[in-house]
Amino acid sequence: MQVLGLGCPLVFLALVTIFTPSPGASFKPAQTATKPGGEETEVQISKGENRAVISDFDPSQEYAFKVIAVRGNEESKPLQGRYAVPDLEPDEGVQPQKLDTTATEDVNEITGVDQFVCTTPAIADIVILVDGSWSIGRLNFRLVRMFLENLVNAFTVGIDKTRIGLAQYSGDPRIEWHLNAFNTKDSVIDAVKNLPYKGGNTLTGLALTYILENSFKPESGARSGVPKIGILITDGKSQDDVLPPAQSLRDAGVELFAIGVKNADENELKAIASDPDETHVYNVADFSIMSTIVEGLTRIVCDRVEQQDKEIKGEAGPEPTQGPPQDLVTSEVTARSFRVTWSKAPGAVEKYRVVYYPTQGGLPDEAVVDGTENSVVLRNLNSLTEYQIAVFAVYTSAASEALRGSETTLALPMVNDLELSDVTHSTMRARWRPVEGASGYMILYAPLSDGEATDEKEIKVAATETDVELEGLSPKTEYTVTVYAMYGEEASDPLTSQETTLAMEPPGNLQVSDIDHSSARVTWDPAPGKVRGYRILYAPFGDEQHSEVEMGPATSLILRNLTSLTEYNVAVLALYDEGQSDPITDGFTTRLVPEPLDLRTSEVTTDSFQVSWQHPADDIVLYRLSWTPVSGGDTKETVLNGNTDAFLLSDLQPFTEYEVTLSAIYSDESESDAATISETTLERTTTVATTTAVVRQGVKNMFIDDETTYSLQVSWELQDPNVLQYRVSYVSLRGDRAEEAVLVPSSQSSLLLQPLLSDNEVQGDSHPGLR
Structure with missing residues (x-):
């Protein structure tokens, strides 16, 4: 890393130092100008510059220069030189002078800047x-x-x-x-x-x-x-x-x-x-x-x-009566003109004389304005040319020293204020200010790869169009966009900007609600842009196998057939024509399967009472019902169909308290906690009853259908109103299982038998239980 070459053209009462940066280096030159025997001054220049203007230049003094390239915490060896102004007549043109550069010793440091310190006794x-x-x-x-x-x-x-x-x-x-x-x-x-x-x-x-x-x-x-x-x-x-x-x-x-x-x-x-x-x-x-x-x-x-x-x-001193103007500013720069503005000189200025000429040589020209003015537009200039400027305040009998500066005219008018906005994952808009006199515009855009543009595309538009949408871009990719003002077949200097397309935006604000033992509702805010739909993935925590649902642009979905008391992860991805977004994720845990609701007894007699309840969910396949004398005795149990909501307990002991428990068995084979209730049968009383023989009807028209691998549907008919319940028994004809029986209330005339062994012949009977 080094600084190459050091030159120094004198510009009126300022000194311009020009140097050649090290090729390819990314550094910030720092230049020090020192009068021999005087104080040292440091100037920092951005890495894109190769010149510095030394203000307050005294042409009667010899100056020493040191230029150091800086990259991060590293500094180059200094490039050093000296410069003294040759004796010149006041109006003699000034030509660039070559600095006497000499070899430097192996020193690699930047000396500190003597910062200005306010020494006035006044306080504030x-x-x-x-x-x-x-x-x-x-x-x-x-x-x-x-x-x-x-x-x-x-x-x-x-x-x-x-x-x-x-x-x-x-x-x-x-x-x-x-x-x-x-x-x-x-x-x-x-x-x-x-x-x-x-x-x-x-x-x-x-x-x-x-x-x-x-x-x-x-x-x-x-x-x-x-x-x-x-x-x-x-x-x-x-x-x-x-x-x-x-x-x-x-x-x-x-x-x-x-x-x-x-x-x-x-x-x-x-x-x-x-x-x-x-x-x-x-x-x-x-x-x-x-x-x-x-x-x-x-x-x-x-x-x-x-x-x-x-x-x-009350001690304000007198204003100076004569002096040069101050604060030279150039603006409104075009290819053929620019404006020069200054702060007014003190005293009674009759007029201002503005002298200007090309830095690289040419005849000087001048403009004269009234002393009440502080600005003038210099016209009919050459494009892409640096001009030296001197502004003199002219008094009645004298002229001030010159206020000096420089400005470079532009090339052909180019596009200004290029703005890249409305950026999505696949589009962005390029806007710019119209250029007077342009016949049209050319837009070049390409993705950047390793800092270089590749696969460049071109759009040409008329002079009236200054707002263009760039389409078909790749997501999450940095693009360089360049706009030229066209003048027939000739193009202006380019104006370039860079912008990065967005990633394909995921949906937002993922929430899980309405969670129960087997389902949950997932909602989210829609993703921006042209979303084709959404993909929802969910699985138990730690499970590599997941369920997947792909849907249109809706923003809600109910996840069903979940396992109770299980932690789930859920992810939602937005689907675009270009692909899918990153997921937005959340987690939840399903609830415990609910126990039967509102378990109650009724129709209590000396040897029976009815138990009824409400279904706690829709996915119950079986109920397990058991009853036991509180004072001790055998526990009886039966398994009921999931549609059952009542059962008559019979053959009970009179005047005996029974504890009844009921649990629900769900489709995922999980079983709820048991609901419990106690009831006491009535005390038996001695009565003499006269009975009349009644003919009881048997079950008829029993059908077996809806066979599956593991179940059968049994249905029957009976018109006897005195039936209290049915007893359905079934046995495998292979003889490898004992007979099983299920009690069914009188309001029910069908029963789903499950689970059964596959590929097995079953024999069933249904018997009514009468009053």
Whole structure:
């Protein structure tokens, strides 16, 4: 890793250093310019640049340069050189000069920067208002802390010196510390280093009102007769009105500075800050370069504290009567023109003379504007050409020194503000601002693989179309999208952006409800996009075999035939034409099979009583009924069909208490807890009864059908109203099993016999039990 080549063209009263970066290296050059015997200054340049402008250049001095490439914690050997301006006439053209580069010793370090320190004896109350909204992010907030630390270090901080307070805001502001919270600079620095990240929305107007009402108050440490400074740091446009709160602060004597980063609205910053904007508004492209404005900001704040202090004490000095304009800014750059703007020079300026010419050589041209103006558009320029600019303030009998700068015209007008939005797993929209004079646009897009575009596709549209949907994209893939403005067959420089398609989104908010012993309801929120349907997978926990249901775009499903008291995992996947999403999962445990409900007795006699109950579920196949004398004796048991809800217990002992238990057997062969009830038969009384012989009818028309591998359906007919119950007995004709019998209530005329042995002949009988 090294820096190759070092050159130095002189540009009026600034020095431009040009160097060649190491091929393929990802580094950040750092350049140091030193007057021999003078102080050393360090400038950090982004890795995409190969030049630096040395401001405050003194052409009478010889300068030494050191350029070091930095990658992470690694630093290259320095490339060093010296430069002295040759003797030139005032109006003589200046040509690039080659630096005298020399071999360097094996040193690999960057010397520290001598940071500006405000030495004015004037003191101030400074309140910093920091945007802590989510858009900043935790990583960038660390850079904000470093910026604040440098800012605090520039002032003499103490309880009887300059006081610094800080508030952080997002949706709601809060005081991090008041002006009188700390007595030393070190304690303020410690508070800055430990400043927490708040997070939330951006309500700048509310925060400005908050510091007016809470920070600039005597009880918070604000002092009378002391300059008051407010410094706002934000990265976005406020979601509320900032004009009235900012005006209230200024009316209260608070001088406001506004620092914007990345997506900050410059017009809003200007509306907040005190005048003039040129010294009170700062806007940087990224948090990583906030450090570049620390010195300029602290110098201005220091000067304004000193000036305010004089104004408060009635000691303001006289304004300078003559001097050069300040703060050269170029804007509205096109292929053929750009605007030059400056801050007005002091005193009675009659006019401004703007001289400009191509850096690579060419005749100078000039524009002259009235002394009341501070801007001019330079026209009829060459495209893709760097111009040197000098602005002179012309007085009645003299002209000021030049305010100098440079700007490069554009190529043919290209697309601006390319925005990739409405991103799904298979589409995204590309939008851009129309380009005046373009005949159409060409869009190229391709997935990125190892940082390179592959399988590029092309779309051409008319000049009236500036919004195109890109379709047929792959999910979870980074795409590069490039848009050219077309001028006939000629294309402008491209504008490129990158965006990653979404993964195929799963459904959301998976919930399981209505859980019982054999079923559960699964519901979910629909997945976004063009969903074809859903796939539901479920299985007992730890079981590799799962059940699967594929369905349309419904968002609910009842899982049935589950096993009781079993933990289940369930997963739901969204189905797209391109494939399926990742699953959303949940778990649940089925309930215990329920016992029979409302077990009760009735029709109690000396030797019998009837037991009845309600079915607790729909999937009961059998009931197990048993009864035992409480005082001791044999327990009798019978198995009843799952449709049965009553049974007559007969052949009981008179005046005897019986305990009856009933349990339900389910289709998964699980058996519920038993429901229990007690009943006592009646005491026998001696009576003489006259009986009349009655002819009883037998069962007729018995049918056996609905045969399966393990069951038979038996049905019969009987028209005798005096039947209390039926006794159905059956036996295998193989003789390998004993006869079995089932008692059936009189209201029932059929019975399902199960479980039986497969491929076995069975003989059955049905007998009525009569009153």
